[in-house]
Amino acid sequence: MALHWWIYPLLHTLHFILTSDAARSYPANEVTLLDSMSAPGDLGWVAYPPEGWEEISVMDERNTPMRTYQVCNVMEAYQNNWLRTSWIPRDGAHRIYIEIKFTLRDCNSLPGVPGTCKETFNMYYYESNNNNLWYIKETQYIKIDTIAADESFTQVDVGDRVMKLNTEVRDIGSLTKKGFYLAFQDVGACIALVSVRVYYKKCPLTIRNLAEFPDKVTEGDSSLVEVRGSCVNNSEEYDVPKMHCSADGGWLVPIGRCVCKPGYEEKKDTCQPCRPGFYKASSMDAYCMKCPPHSYSYQESSSQCTCEKNYYRAETDPKAMPCTRPPTAPENPISTTNETSIILEWSPPRDSGGRNDITYNVHCKKCAGDSRRCSVCGSGLHFIPRQFGLTYTKVLVTNLLPHMNYTFNLEALNGVSELSSRPKQYVSINVTTSQAGDAQLNVILKERRSKDSITLAWQGPDHANGVIVEYEVIYYEKNQKDQNYTVLRTKSNSMTVDGLKPGTTYVFRVKAHTSGGHGTYGGEIELETSQEDMLAIGDPNQPTIMAVSIAGGIVLLIFLVTCFVISGRHCGYIKAKQDPDEEKMQFHHGQVRLPGSRTYVHPHTYEDPNQAVRDFAKEIDASCIRIERVIGAGEFGEVCSGRLKLPGKREIYVAIKSLKAGYSEKQRRDFLSEASIMGQFDNPNIIRLEGVVTKCKPVMIITEYMENGSLDSFLRKRDGQFTVIQLVGMLRGIASGMKYLSDMNYIHRDLAARNILVNGNFVCKVSDFGLSRVLEDDPEAAYTTRGGKIPIRWTAPEAIAYRKFTSASDVWSYGIVMWEVMSYGERPYWEMSNQDVIKAIDEGYRLPAPMDCPAVLHQLMLDCWQKARGDRPKFGQIVNILDKLIRNPSCLKTLAIDAAWSGNSLQDPCTPDSSAITTVDEWLDGIKMGQYKENFASAGYTTLDTVVYINSSDLCRIGVTIVGHQKRILWSIQNLHTMANQMHGTHIQV
Numbered sequence: 001m002a003l004h005w006w007i008y009p010l011l012h013t014l015h016f017i018l019t020s021d022a023a024r025s026y027p028a029n030e031v032t033l034l035d036s037m038s039a040p041g042d043l044g045w046v047a048y049p050p051e052g053w054e055e056i057s058v059m060d061e062r063n064t065p066m067r068t069y070q071v072c073n074v075m076e077a078y079q080n081n082w083l084r085t086s087w088i089p090r091d092g093a094h095r096i097y098i099e100i101k102f103t104l105r106d107c108n109s110l111p112g113v114p115g116t117c118k119e120t121f122n123m124y125y126y127e128s129n130n131n132n133l134w135y136i137k138e139t140q141y142i143k144i145d146t147i148a149a150d151e152s153f154t155q156v157d158v159g160d161r162v163m164k165l166n167t168e169v170r171d172i173g174s175l176t177k178k179g180f181y182l183a184f185q186d187v188g189a190c191i192a193l194v195s196v197r198v199y200y201k202k203c204p205l206t207i208r209n210l211a212e213f214p215d216k217v218t219e220g221d222s223s224l225v226e227v228r229g230s231c232v233n234n235s236e237e238y239d240v241p242k243m244h245c246s247a248d249g250g251w252l253v254p255i256g257r258c259v260c261k262p263g264y265e266e267k268k269d270t271c272q273p274c275r276p277g278f279y280k281a282s283s284m285d286a287y288c289m290k291c292p293p294h295s296y297s298y299q300e301s302s303s304q305c306t307c308e309k310n311y312y313r314a315e316t317d318p319k320a321m322p323c324t325r326p327p328t329a330p331e332n333p334i335s336t337t338n339e340t341s342i343i344l345e346w347s348p349p350r351d352s353g354g355r356n357d358i359t360y361n362v363h364c365k366k367c368a369g370d371s372r373r374c375s376v377c378g379s380g381l382h383f384i385p386r387q388f389g390l391t392y393t394k395v396l397v398t399n400l401l402p403h404m405n406y407t408f409n410l411e412a413l414n415g416v417s418e419l420s421s422r423p424k425q426y427v428s429i430n431v432t433t434s435q436a437g438d439a440q441l442n443v444i445l446k447e448r449r450s451k452d453s454i455t456l457a458w459q460g461p462d463h464a465n466g467v468i469v470e471y472e473v474i475y476y477e478k479n480q481k482d483q484n485y486t487v488l489r490t491k492s493n494s495m496t497v498d499g500l501k502p503g504t505t506y507v508f509r510v511k512a513h514t515s516g517g518h519g520t521y522g523g524e525i526e527l528e529t530s531q532e533d534m535l536a537i538g539d540p541n542q543p544t545i546m547a548v549s550i551a552g553g554i555v556l557l558i559f560l561v562t563c564f565v566i567s568g569r570h571c572g573y574i575k576a577k578q579d580p581d582e583e584k585m586q587f588h589h590g591q592v593r594l595p596g597s598r599t600y601v602h603p604h605t606y607e608d609p610n611q612a613v614r615d616f617a618k619e620i621d622a623s624c625i626r627i628e629r630v631i632g633a634g635e636f637g638e639v640c641s642g643r644l645k646l647p648g649k650r651e652i653y654v655a656i657k658s659l660k661a662g663y664s665e666k667q668r669r670d671f672l673s674e675a676s677i678m679g680q681f682d683n684p685n686i687i688r689l690e691g692v693v694t695k696c697k698p699v700m701i702i703t704e705y706m707e708n709g710s711l712d713s714f715l716r717k718r719d720g721q722f723t724v725i726q727l728v729g730m731l732r733g734i735a736s737g738m739k740y741l742s743d744m745n746y747i748h749r750d751l752a753a754r755n756i757l758v759n760g761n762f763v764c765k766v767s768d769f770g771l772s773r774v775l776e777d778d779p780e781a782a783y784t785t786r787g788g789k790i791p792i793r794w795t796a797p798e799a800i801a802y803r804k805f806t807s808a809s810d811v812w813s814y815g816i817v818m819w820e821v822m823s824y825g826e827r828p829y830w831e832m833s834n835q836d837v838i839k840a841i842d843e844g845y846r847l848p849a850p851m852d853c854p855a856v857l858h859q860l861m862l863d864c865w866q867k868a869r870g871d872r873p874k875f876g877q878i879v880n881i882l883d884k885l886i887r888n889p890s891c892l893k894t895l896a897i898d899a900a901w902s903g904n905s906l907q908d909p910c911t912p913d914s915s916a917i918t919t920v921d922e923w924l925d926g927i928k929m930g931q932y933k934e935n936f937a938s939a940g941y942t943t944l945d946t947v948v949y950i951n952s953s954d955l956c957r958i959g960v961t962i963v964g965h966q967k968r969i970l971w972s973i974q975n976l977h978t979m980a981n982q983m984h985g986t987h988i989q990v
């Protein structure tokens, strides 16, 4: 049939439209089975009858033919023109899509066409496993649809794009045979079938979460198909990777993922090897990381870095941790021998090897007499807290044998010591146990004589080397030892020897057997039986006991009838208390220090003040002191810092106050009175006296050195730099020192921040104990109307008014110190004159809360400033309140408002438990971490003093892995630390 006149411009237009159609590349999720536009060669389509559909080819710009089909038999009725495609393989697809592009002429626009002209055509398919059918009956086709044009056109006007190309898509589902044919039936329309594309949909290969998902043909219906992905190279499954393929070829709902193996990191859907110098230890780490210090990786894809020579990584060390090495040996070993026991102390090694898990082992060797017979000490010795794996630099060794040379080799270890083949480094201490362990008995307390018997009683040895098992008494007639002597044994410390001759002199000697061995006999004692029966009670101070020293041994005959013995020490005074403010003592003068002693002895109770100095202060040889620099000026002379090295003790830093030349005797007395007062105190929050130099000039007082000087200037220099908890920690320390002083009935009278010293650990210690200081030394002191010189701003009203100084007036001063601390060294009452301060206080005015001061602390200050001194808290109460605040810092959150007038009473600032926490379990319960009790216990953290050294890696190790829980526990440990530091000076003691 001849081509219709309208078709040529149409084909040109189509040529333009189709070849410029960028969409000739199809979406990735469509697989084309047939494309009439791009099929090479003959399409092989069949048209019948022959005068129906007609193929028209045009060339595209690449000179390849584009085939189109047209039919336009509109002038004749009863048209039935079929165009059948070639066989199209199904290719496993379940649902097939057919996209047709065509133009359709509007019947009305064709001049003279009859009413039989159509504007639709029909589309059919026929399923078949064969591709060689040459004839299909019309009735065998299944109709897909009747296709009408969205746009038909009336005239051809290509320039204005009047002609519209229609695109229609239909689909057929549930195909079962290998392939199918499509057919287009024209029943009398004017159609140009420009393009037929047959395709199906698939979910295309993709990589998601490092898993590769292969092509997946969609299902015929609309269900989702689960597809399992496989991990890309160098990755591994973290969680089974899956996705779902939807009917329209889209991937949905990715689940699971793969992760790059150790040594590889993710880059653009692949796993790339770590570069040399980098590593990735775990597949769970995101990126390769630089090798930590002292390690390297020379190769790609390293999962860890190799430690440099002589550096190691412990099994439990994280791979990100620098490689470390064993520590050097401990340093500065010191031993303090106490006959039956030795305290060994040392300093940590100079080089910790880069780790903080240092422990110490103590190896012990003993050599009897000459050093050729040596052996390992064995299990007889007791090491407290333990011999191996010590975490502190101190150990107590008990149960030593007498007459032995002990060598203790101290070794420091850390987590990589085992890995090093280098010889271990030790530091040694040699100790020889002394005769004192012999339990030699020299003291006969009483004896009773008759004509044929003598009863002896003796005092046990001062320093027994172990538990006393029994005593051995040897006796013989005077000058008859070689002929006859008798040995008797007893478990008690008295014995009656019978069967003696009347009027005869016998010689007795006693020795003790202890679990540590046999002692040697004590001195000879000669006793004579009576001529007649009589009873004689020996007077311990009379020479009825004839103690004769052997080999220079001194017979000690003092039996202190009225003395009581505390811990084996002689206690030398009896207190006769009069007024809590002023007490007088009778005392026995002896060279004693009084740790734990309950009452302070005023140096004025001594007739000879030098004796007080001798009693309470140790005389130090001036050669042991090295003065380094002047740090201040005191009333009596310079204050210097320097070092003190006493024999057998480690060198320490000290402060040295010296008495300037040309002093009067009174000045010397007053100067040294500070030492005889300070020397009576033994508390971590009281400045410690090391000793005095009185035997040469200048006279000096040596105290511990406090690196940060006095508290007021210290705080002024660090304005705003501390947390409230740290400030409360300092206040707690001061209160604890004051509690100690008040318990000893010592009244300070000049408690102020300028008289508190601060050491390097920020531990505050009360200082300034000179007798004259309030009168002379304190620049703040002013004369009162009654003539006394008093630091008005710090002093309680009753002390200013009528010199009523008590511990309660010290509490008032403590309140002022609190205010100074919380305001970082502000001057109390600012520039008000002393007179105005006295007046204001009398009228009820009290210092307002310093800036940012918690309300509870200001309340405590106000309580210290109660007018009636009995209403003020005691220092013990203040310590308890501050402890509670440290345990419950949330109580410190509410800040005080700036208005404070007296009239408040002391209240418990925070309600939670008033009982002190003493066990690890109580502590964990208290911070609501009770679920970790077992973890702590099984890791060996059974006491609070072991807990304070825990860090976050320890917590991980013992199974506290939740970061929030770690934070809570560490935060609470921080508070325990603060308390421990304030209570013990620096650390909780072993």
Ligand code: ACK
Pocket: 631, 632, 633, 634, 639, 654, 655, 687, 703, 704, 705, 706, 707, 708, 709, 710, 711, 713, 757
């Ligand atoms: O505020 P500071 O530095 O601390 O200046 C004074 C100065 O000497 C005069 O008393 C300082 N000072 C007194 N005793 C000691 C001590 N034990 N350790 C360190 N400094 C001290 C004080």
